[in-house]
Amino acid sequence: MRYFAVTFFVLLSFSAFSQQTTVRGTVVNDNTLLPLWNINIVNVNLVRGAITDAKGNFEIEANVNDILLISSLGFQSIEIKVTNDWIKNKSSRIHLTEKAYALEEVVIPPYDLTGYLEVDSKLIPEKENYWYSISGLSKRYEGGENSPNAFSRVVGSLFNPADMLYNFFGKKPKELRKLKELKKDDKLMSLLQTKYDRETIYLLLGIDKKDLAEILERCSYSDTFAQTANDLQILEAISGCYEEYKILKKK
Template structure:
């Protein structure tokens, strides 16, 4: 009797595992339209934030992506408001659904830059250091100046790092977001997401997947000694690779300390 029950239990486990695996690997379909006129939108970027897989819409606005119930899909398209859509049981049951995106008016803000003298108080200096120009900086109480900009990448940041330990900031970003940081590798391994990021410069997809603000992304790269020129001009794929490299170095340093 016992061997028989054992076989039954084993079969039940196999069945549950198979059903769960199937549910996690369902291809769902949809169509993306312009909310203003119902015209199909081609090449809309779509990322499953839970499973870190991506795709784009066809000329007719159609798309297919693997997802499970309660996964969140992130839709982004130049000139349109990005949206998040949760996958529901109804979507899986009834098949294709229509997603409508709204156009945005893009206004460029004027940026004013000026040379500054650092105070030596990180709370103050973090707010006044310009990131769009190359200047020479001085910190009160120190005898030397430091070049900023592309000629000396990360020079100002390196000076501040000599006074303030950047490990605390990196721990707050990396150490407290283990699930998000694990998605870095998944993003790099998904060809659709890599192709998507290579054409983008707005950081929106990175922010959505990693659950970071743009200022956090910039600060990570600053702390890892990337220049302002790189931060401002790199595409999202280059930014992903830079953050990933920084994270790998962070893990090595923490392992050595342990």
């Protein structure tokens, strides 16, 4: 019996140890086959991040069947599943394809400028977003651009018992835990500060573009914030909004 217990403990320890490892890879340009530097790698299951070095090499914590998002500006993003073969072979070669961009027409609005800064600064309209503070909360809320119903939308969003944000994370607790895991990985936080494509957000939270737009609207963030914030700011906004909503709901 003692032998069985020891054997079981050893096997259990080995199993726990073998579940998570470090995988390595090299990212190259599919056209030139040259190594690509500063490519972003995100493990969306473990919420870990890495960046390729000057030789295109990277290493990241991963389990079998974890999904890695490989992305960079100017290249088509790809999702790769970690396999037993990858872990067994220690390394993998990954090819990224360059994007083909078509330049869009740029329209310059007609302003009759005089050339004098003091005069021209008053001629060009400035968009202003209203911010509201709610007693007991440390964070301010954006109410949108020149909206007379901004404040009512903020309060309505926070106190609506059928709020989409609450329902979403109530059914997907794993996704909410991923938001908290972000703060444990400095590499991933730094990586997300440079990303604006929302691809990592979609994979981490299991949502699409429409869901994200509705979440930010429910949290009373303006279109300006949704369009200009980096991925880390978006994720922190969602996390903060949900945590404060839970406090208000308890009260």
